[in-house]
């Protein structure tokens with residue numbers, strides 16, 4: 001009798017174990033199912049967001065094209081603002097899509113310091129003035145300029161205060177010089193002398209375009225950038241007041257619309273002697289279009305560098321990244 005009771009007890013424990021195991025399995029299966037549903041949902045959301053982003057870029061490109069073909073033949077900060085106002089935020093089902101345009105010819109193109117640039121010496125002088133305007137220590141001017149020229153030039157021969165292969169290969173974590181045009185301004189951090197402190201001072205005014213000898217748009221350049229141009233020292237704020245189309249000044253209160261208008265203005269209104277407008281222009285051909293889609297938990301950003309040929313409004317998508325450009 002005792003033996004039978006024991007057997008019944010063991011059978012009951014086994015039955016309970018089986019039920020518990022089955023419950024654990026069932027819960028685990030349900031969890032997996034929930035997880036799979038969530039994952040599929042996220043993948044679908046992400047695909048949807050990516051499609052919205054592609055459309056946002058297409059829409060942005062259409063507006064950039066229309067600005068030249070329909071709106072005007074020059075580019076001012078007013079044009080950029082108008083673009084950004086028009087494309088601020090579009091509500092979509094479950095989220096929003098937005099685009100933001102930046103002019104890439106208001107900044108100093110680091111690739112202009114390439115030795116393939118016939119205007120190198122002028123850009124070298126402008127770069128040094130710009131470093132000074134941005135508050136960089138004057139003891140660093142030559143090192144920062146020479147090492148950048150060495151980074152871009154094909155040879156392995158040092159500029160007087162530059163750096164080539166032998167310098168970089170001796171570092172704790174060695175690497176080679178690019179000896180080529182830069183692809184991204186973040187590459188500058190690899191070049192001798194470009195410390196965090198220097199980068200912080202200059203990053204807002206420098207950029208990297210996939211070409212050399214690209215001009216500066218005097219309708220969009222900052223006061224600091226304008227004052228780095230030979231002859232315009234001390235005139236930055238005045239130029240900004242005169243081009244902004246706000247009635248706060250009597251002189252030429254509108255963006256400069258044609259090549260030559262600025263030269264007349266600098267020589268006449270600003271009274272700059274022997275002013276040269278080489279490398280200055282009233283339009284832009286390189287733009288950065290940032291598109292963003294927020295959908296549920298998904299937040300997708302796309303940075304597109306866009307080239308718009310000023311002669312025929314043809315558009316070329318130069319580079320696209322999901323991080324910073």
Ligand SMILES: [Ca+2]
Pocket residue numbers: 067068071072073074075076079
């Ligand atoms: Ca325009």
Ligand SMILES: [Ca+2]
Pocket residue numbers: 149150151152153154155156157164177179
């Ligand atoms: Ca080199």
Ligand SMILES: [Ca+2]
Pocket residue numbers: 149150153155156157158159164
């Ligand atoms: Ca060199």
